[in-house]
Amino acid sequence: METKRQLSTREVTIINEVAKILSKGMNFLESAGEVLKILYSFWDVKYSYVALYRKDLKLLKIVKAFGLKEEEVERGLFKRGEGIIGKVYKSGVPVVLSDLSTNSYLNRTGLKERLEGSESFIAVPIRIGGEIIGVLALFKSFDKKESVEKAVELLIILGTMIGMLYKLEERINMERQEWEEEKKALTQALGKKYSLEGIIGRSVAIKNLIDLVERVSQTDITLLLTGESGTGKSLIAKAIHFLSHRKEKPFVTINCSAIPEALLEAELFGYEKGAFTGAYTSKKGKFEIANGGTVFLDEIGDMPLSLQPKILRVLQEKEIEKLGSERSIKVDVRIISATNKDLRQLVQKGDFREDLYYRLSVLPIHIPPLRERKEDIPLLVDHFLNTFNQKYSKNVKIDAKALELMMEYPWYGNVRELENTIERLVILKDGIVKESDLPSYFFVELSRDEPRNLPSVIELTEREEIIKALERTGYVKSRAAKLLGYTLRQLDYRIRKYGISLKKF
Numbered sequence: 001m002e003t004k005r006q007l008s009t010r011e012v013t014i015i016n017e018v019a020k021i022l023s024k025g026m027n028f029l030e031s032a033g034e035v036l037k038i039l040y041s042f043w044d045v046k047y048s049y050v051a052l053y054r055k056d057l058k059l060l061k062i063v064k065a066f067g068l069k070e071e072e073v074e075r076g077l078f079k080r081g082e083g084i085i086g087k088v089y090k091s092g093v094p095v096v097l098s099d100l101s102t103n104s105y106l107n108r109t110g111l112k113e114r115l116e117g118s119e120s121f122i123a124v125p126i127r128i129g130g131e132i133i134g135v136l137a138l139f140k141s142f143d144k145k146e147s148v149e150k151a152v153e154l155l156i157i158l159g160t161m162i163g164m165l166y167k168l169e170e171r172i173n174m175e176r177q178e179w180e181e182e183k184k185a186l187t188q189a190l191g192k193k194y195s196l197e198g199i200i201g202r203s204v205a206i207k208n209l210i211d212l213v214e215r216v217s218q219t220d221i222t223l224l225l226t227g228e229s230g231t232g233k234s235l236i237a238k239a240i241h242f243l244s245h246r247k248e249k250p251f252v253t254i255n256c257s258a259i260p261e262a263l264l265e266a267e268l269f270g271y272e273k274g275a276f277t278g279a280y281t282s283k284k285g286k287f288e289i290a291n292g293g294t295v296f297l298d299e300i301g302d303m304p305l306s307l308q309p310k311i312l313r314v315l316q317e318k319e320i321e322k323l324g325s326e327r328s329i330k331v332d333v334r335i336i337s338a339t340n341k342d343l344r345q346l347v348q349k350g351d352f353r354e355d356l357y358y359r360l361s362v363l364p365i366h367i368p369p370l371r372e373r374k375e376d377i378p379l380l381v382d383h384f385l386n387t388f389n390q391k392y393s394k395n396v397k398i399d400a401k402a403l404e405l406m407m408e409y410p411w412y413g414n415v416r417e418l419e420n421t422i423e424r425l426v427i428l429k430d431g432i433v434k435e436s437d438l439p440s441y442f443f444v445e446l447s448r449d450e451p452r453n454l455p456s457v458i459e460l461t462e463r464e465e466i467i468k469a470l471e472r473t474g475y476v477k478s479r480a481a482k483l484l485g486y487t488l489r490q491l492d493y494r495i496r497k498y499g500i501s502l503k504k505f
């Protein structure tokens with residue numbers, strides 16, 4: 001019967017130390033260097049190296065070495081199948097050479113002259129799954145008690161672990177590249193969508209707004225956009241960014257109410273490796289990611305008091321500090337913030353710092369609710385009909401009477417509610433939408449002064465409160481349910497019942 005051999009304490013220590021490197025997130029060459037250092041510290045290996053196969057050179061090349069001189073490393077080039085290194089790479093079979101005077105030892109590096117003579121040479125393949133990508137080689141003197149066989153077994157494990165380190169770096173690089181491409185595509189797509197033409201309206205308020213957007217986008221002035229939910233604050237912020245000289249750089253949105261307070265600081269400012277349990281690698285915060293571009297602080301009224309001094313510092317000194325670091329980093333960002341709350345009232349209540357309020361509102365821009373600029377409604381209806389007819393390959397139209405009612409309706413959810421209503425109509429109806437096709441809560445709302453059907457009024461109020469709670473919590477359903485005093489299931493049921501569409505981020 002085959003008996004499984006136990007790993008010695010020293011072998012376990014070596015494997016553990018190498019495993020730790022895997023979780024450190026270093027680049028491959030640094031990691032490989034660390035592995036060779038571990039072999040020296042725990043196993044007295046004075047000379048070792050990692051050679052990888054370079055497809056472009058069609059050669060194995062030493063990429064990291066321990067104990068070798070620079071010129072010895074440079075000489076370390078092997079063809080596939082050539083010498084011990086080339087053979088191990090080609091066959092995948094480990095080789096142990098206890099007598100280096102034999103002809104099969106090439107001494108390509110020229111290291112032999114510096115050895116004591118008692119060393120054995122061991123070379124094992126570096127594998128990623130079934131593929132061999134290189135060779136781990138070392139020179140070590142074994143005393144009588146040590147088994148060379150066991151040493152080879154340990155090195156085979158290390159060869160696989162080095163392969164994992166290589167794979168890890170490959171994956172990180174791939175993800176980074178994908179992320180860069182995605183960011184570029186997103187920037188271009190957003191740039192196209194958020195031009196001035198994207199802001200629809202002919203009211204004096206919108207015309208003035210478009211004029212202002214054009215002018216402020218050429219400056220770096222800090223803006224505070226105010227207005228009810230759904231009035232177009234994010235749209236305006238994006239338009240300003242994409243008209244400015246910062247347009248090639250990122251536009252980063254931070255929804256201050258959607259991120260739990262405990263995570264917000266790390267999200268905004270990033271953290272250093274080891275800053276808290278689980279911080280295996282360092283991470284950039286949103287301000288650093290946005291460097292050169294624009295940061296849009298949505299729902300700024302919900303910024304926790306504890307973080308407000310740090311935001312002030314970004315505005316005043318253009319500096320941030322990562323969690324777990326004492327070093328300041330300079331960032332060049334334009335800040336646009338938005339709120340549907342009365343910030344001055346929050347200042348009076350002590351929930352918002354006065355100094356921050358003044359810094360943020362260098363230029364306040366108010367966007368009036370849709371019910372105060374009814375003349376924009378026909379243009380917006382037309383715009384959204386075009387958009388959704390195209391999206392769903394339909395040709396839905398709205399007749400004059402239905403449009404008239406739409407202009408009367410108070411749209412407490414503003415342009416977002418109008419957009420969602422049109423989308424639903426396009427999906428559900430065909431041909432021409434008439435007055436009778438409009439949702440029933442429309443009519444309840446429009447007959448406020450007359451005695452009304454109570455169940456409908458209750459439903460209407462419930463619908464409005466749900467939308468309000470969802471807006472306030474950044475569409476985090478569990479938090480909205482808590483605010484409303486519903487369970488998540490009760491809320492889900494009502495979201496379906498009222499056809500409330502969930503805003504996507």
Ligand SMILES: Nc1ncnc2c1ncn2[C@@H]1O[C@H](COP(=O)(O)OP(=O)(O)OP(=O)(O)O)[C@@H](O)[C@H]1O
Pocket residue numbers: 198199200201227228229230231232233234235236298340415416419471
């Ligand atoms: N004038 C406009 N022209 C065209 N589309 C608009 C206009 N205003 C708003 N919208 C659209 O309405 C929707 C809601 O706008 P947006 O998200 O910018 O509102 P908001 O004020 O930022 O809301 P919140 O405070 O809830 O974040 C978006 O899809 C936006 O594109």
